[in-house]
Every structure is written in C-alpha cells, then in structure tokens.
Amino acid sequence: MTTTHLPFLNIDPASRRVSLDGRNPDFYRDPNPAYAALHAHCPTFWWEEQKMWYFTGYDHVNALLRDRRFGRQILHVATREELGMPAPQPHLAHFDAAEAWSLLELEPPEHTRLRTLVNRAFVSRMIEKLTPEIAALCHEAIDRFERDGRVELLSAFADxxxxxxxxxxxxxxxxxxxxxxxxxxxxxxxxxxxxxxEDEVNADRAAEEFSDYVRGVIAERRAEPRDDLLSHMVHTEHRGQLLTEDELVSTTIVLLNAGHEATVHQIGNAVRTILENGADPAMLFADAKTTERTVEECLRISAPVHIFQRYALEDVELDGIRFRRGEKVAMILAAANLDPKKFTDPLTFRPDRDEGANLSFGAGIHFCIGAPLARLELNVALPILFQRLPGLRIEKKPVVKDVYHFHGLEALELAW
Structure with a gap:
C-alpha cells in the first residue's frame, strides 16, 4: 500500500485497491483532501471497506450517469436467485414498499411514465414563478432572529x-x-x-407513518382536487394510465425527501464556504450572474450528496474493469467536481469560475428533478441572508454530521 499524507487513507495504485474508513471524522469532516489524493493516485478504485468499485474522474462519472448499460434497479432484468441477492428483510417491509416506485430507483418505462407526470411542475419557467414566495419566506425567517445578533442558521433558516x-x-x-x-x-x-x-427499524417506522399520512392526503385530493402537484398526479393520465396509489405514495415521499434534505445541507455548506474563505458578499451577489456563479461554485466544492450507485444491466467493461450483470458500481459526484483534469486548482473556492457544469445534481435520466427549485432557492436565499445580516461571521467552529455519504452540518452558529 502507498501511504498518503492522510493517515486514514491507504492507496495501492498498482492494484487500484484503497482502504478508507468512511466513518473516520477526519475524512467525513472534510473529504476533499482524500478525493484529491485519489485523483492523484487512483481515480478508479476498489474500496476495500465498501467492497465495490468507485469512480471519481469527471469524465467517467459523467459518462456512467448517462450510460444505459447501467441502471438504478436490476430486478427488472434478472431474478434475485440469478443474482444471489438476499430476500427482502421483514423488518424493512414498510420502507421497501415506500421505495418500490421511487423515481430514484426506477428504470424506463416506469421511470419515464412517473417522471413525465411530475416533470411539468419542476421545469424552470414554472419554478421561476416561485421567486417572490421564496424571498418572502427568507425575509420572514430572518425577521424572527435579526435583532438577536446571533443565530443557529440550520434550524432557524435552512430547515x-x-x-x-x-x-x-x-x-x-x-x-x-x-x-x-x-x-x-x-x-x-x-x-x-x-x-x-436501530436505524433500519426507525426508518421503517417513519416510512409507515409517512405513507399513512400521504395516503390520507391522496384521498382528500381525489375527493376535492386543488391547484397543487399532488392533485395533478392524482388526476392526470399518461397514455391512458393514472398513477396507482402505491406509485403516488412513493413519488410524493421521494419528492418531499429529496426536495429539502440536500438543499438544507447545501445552504449550510454554502454559507460556511463563503465565510471561511473571507469572500466579499457584495462581490459574490452583485448581480444575477455573479450570484449564479457563486452558487454553482458552492455546489461544486461542497456538494451535499456524494455518492450514487448503479447496477450493471449487462456484462460491460469500463476503464479496464469488467463488470458482470448485477454487479454494483459507485460514482463519487463530489470527487468528480474536484477533478483537476476538469477544474483548475479544484480545491480552491473561486466564485468567478467558469469551467463547465458540476455534477452535484447528477446527469442523464436520473438528473435531479428538483435541481431548478434547489438552484432557485439558493440563488434567492443567499443574497438575502448576506444583505440582511451585514458583518455575518462564524461564531463557533461548525461540526459536520456523521452522515457520509451526505455532507452537511450539525449546526452553524453565526453572529453579526
């Protein structure tokens, strides 16, 4: 093994074997140095602890996300018995049911049908109409704590x-x-x-309660439709088909979870990145263009979701690695954002950077459906926050959550 300057990371470039403890606080608090070492020595690697091949190179990750030889599900082309896959676990029955029709887990044609029905609400021209409402929410939240001179930003604003x-x-x-x-x-x-x-039991209970609640709202919208997305999903046909109850539940849950979890992390990550780098908010948010570039650079260098996995849907070779049908492969989106072949001086926060798209929202048919909403929320919220609270500073060293492969803060204590 080649020992890097990082004590928790060992790399053998010849075999492309890597030992890395994802639960090590020195790693998950700031994964970027480890990603830089991987780019330098072994951008495609077998992660010993995770027992899976991982890709970090921008071009490989970008291509893999779009490669139809890989998919989010596998049981539509092979049986559990063929793949040697264990049977579903009884204590996760409610969780598995809630996930059964998740947009994140499906492949065409089911994915196409569900996404087509939902997509209309998330196209940019529809999302842009929400700007005044987002701004009003930001101002209302800040009004509640502005006079205090300090705030824990995640609970009082980002959440x-x-x-x-x-x-x-x-x-x-x-x-x-x-x-x-x-x-x-x-x-x-x-x-x-x-x-x-314990995590699994709690998740299953949450899935049961969440599903029961959503079923109740679905019943209300069947009886009395309103001008909202759930009513649209309940009553709109796609090629003569309405969504089933189970499809509606899964889709609603994934939209609610994905629609806020990563954005909460990203608001905290972005504010921390800006403040720790001593950047001038007046320059960062001078106009719509500088704001947009600042947001994209924050997404690039401190992405909220780091890993996505795929199954090989057929026997396939990629970067010299042979995958058999049913084998899993993983991509580290946050590492792809730091590829020196794509981004110059990639570990440096450069809000004027203009070197192409980051991969924080993925790519291909599973590109994050809520990306336009998340981007708008960040483009509206960050300028308002820094304009309303001049002199904003970090009051207490932020603690990163032990939730890898998500990346977010436990709290962000600020003062002004």
Whole structure:
C-alpha cells in the first residue's frame, strides 16, 4: 500500500485497491483532501471497506450517469436467485414498499411514465414563478432572529425554506414541516455508511407513518382536487394510465425527501464556504450572474450528496474493469467536481469560475428533478441572508454530521 499524507487513507495504485474508513471524522469532516489524493493516485478504485468499485474522474462519472448499460434497479432484468441477492428483510417491509416506485430507483418505462407526470411542475419557467414566495419566506425567517445578533442558521433558516416550499408545491400544509423533517431524517439514515439495526427499524417506522399520512392526503385530493402537484398526479393520465396509489405514495415521499434534505445541507455548506474563505458578499451577489456563479461554485466544492450507485444491466467493461450483470458500481459526484483534469486548482473556492457544469445534481435520466427549485432557492436565499445580516461571521467552529455519504452540518452558529 502507498501511504498518503492522510493517515486514514491507504492507496495501492498498482492494484487500484484503497482502504478508507468512511466513518473516520477526519475524512467525513472534510473529504476533499482524500478525493484529491485519489485523483492523484487512483481515480478508479476498489474500496476495500465498501467492497465495490468507485469512480471519481469527471469524465467517467459523467459518462456512467448517462450510460444505459447501467441502471438504478436490476430486478427488472434478472431474478434475485440469478443474482444471489438476499430476500427482502421483514423488518424493512414498510420502507421497501415506500421505495418500490421511487423515481430514484426506477428504470424506463416506469421511470419515464412517473417522471413525465411530475416533470411539468419542476421545469424552470414554472419554478421561476416561485421567486417572490421564496424571498418572502427568507425575509420572514430572518425577521424572527435579526435583532438577536446571533443565530443557529440550520434550524432557524435552512430547515424552514426548502421543506416549506416543496410541501406547498405538493399540497402539504406548512404546519407539517417539523414532522416531515423528522420522517425524512429517519428515512435517509438508510443511505448512510455504517447504518445500524436501530436505524433500519426507525426508518421503517417513519416510512409507515409517512405513507399513512400521504395516503390520507391522496384521498382528500381525489375527493376535492386543488391547484397543487399532488392533485395533478392524482388526476392526470399518461397514455391512458393514472398513477396507482402505491406509485403516488412513493413519488410524493421521494419528492418531499429529496426536495429539502440536500438543499438544507447545501445552504449550510454554502454559507460556511463563503465565510471561511473571507469572500466579499457584495462581490459574490452583485448581480444575477455573479450570484449564479457563486452558487454553482458552492455546489461544486461542497456538494451535499456524494455518492450514487448503479447496477450493471449487462456484462460491460469500463476503464479496464469488467463488470458482470448485477454487479454494483459507485460514482463519487463530489470527487468528480474536484477533478483537476476538469477544474483548475479544484480545491480552491473561486466564485468567478467558469469551467463547465458540476455534477452535484447528477446527469442523464436520473438528473435531479428538483435541481431548478434547489438552484432557485439558493440563488434567492443567499443574497438575502448576506444583505440582511451585514458583518455575518462564524461564531463557533461548525461540526459536520456523521452522515457520509451526505455532507452537511450539525449546526452553524453565526453572529453579526
């Protein structure tokens, strides 16, 4: 093994074997140096602890996300028996049911049908109409703490904006926001490294309660449609088909979870990045163009979601690695954003950077459907925050959550 300057990372470039403890605080607090070492020595590697091949190169990740020889599901082309896949676990029955028709987990033609029905609400021209509402929510939140001279930003601001907006779009009352956050936090523990049996039990319970609640709202929208996304999904046909109850539940849950979880992290990550780099907010947010570039650079250098996985749908070779049908492969989106072959001086925060798109929202048919909404929320919220609170500074060293492969803060204590 080649020992890097990082004590938690060992790389053998010849065999492309890497040992890296994803639960090591020195790693998950700041994964970027490890990603830089991987780019330098072994951008495609077998992660010993995870027992899977990982890709970090921008071109490889970008191509893999679009490669139809790989997919998010596998049981539509092979059986569990053929693949040697274990049977579903009884204690995850509710979670598995809620995920069964998730947009994140499906392949065409089911994915195409569900995404077509939902997509209309998330196209940029529809999302842009939400700008005044997003701005009003930001100002209302800041009004509550501006005079205090200090705030914990995630609970007082970042948690509120995305969950309120996605809930309103779908047709869920604002008052449900705190409960949605509790369900979502339990739910996403299923995707963390080192999840426990307790995490699984809590996620299954959250999925059961979340599903029951959504079924109740669906019944209301069947009886009395409103001008919201859930009513649209309930009553709109695609090629003569309405969504089933189970499809509606899965789709609503994934939109609510994905519609806020990553954006909460990204607001915190972006504010921290800007403040720690001593950047001048007046320059960063001088106009729409500089704001947009600042947001994209924050997304590039401090992405909220780091890993996505795919199954090989057929026998395939990529970067000299042979994958058999049913084998999993993973891409580190956040590392692809730091590829020195794509971005010059990639570990440096450069808000005027103009070197192409980051991969924080993915690519291909599973490109994040909520990306236009998340981008708009960031482009509206960050300038308002820094304009309303001049002299904003970090009061207490931020603590990063032990939730790899998500990347976000436990809290962000600010003062002004």
């Amino acid at each position: 509120i904006l995305p969950v309120t907006m996605i809930a309103r779009m779908i047709g869920i009352p604002d008052a449900m926001g705190p409960q949605l956050l509790k369900w979502s936090h339990a739910y996403v523990r299923m995707y963390m490294f080192g999840r426990t049996r």
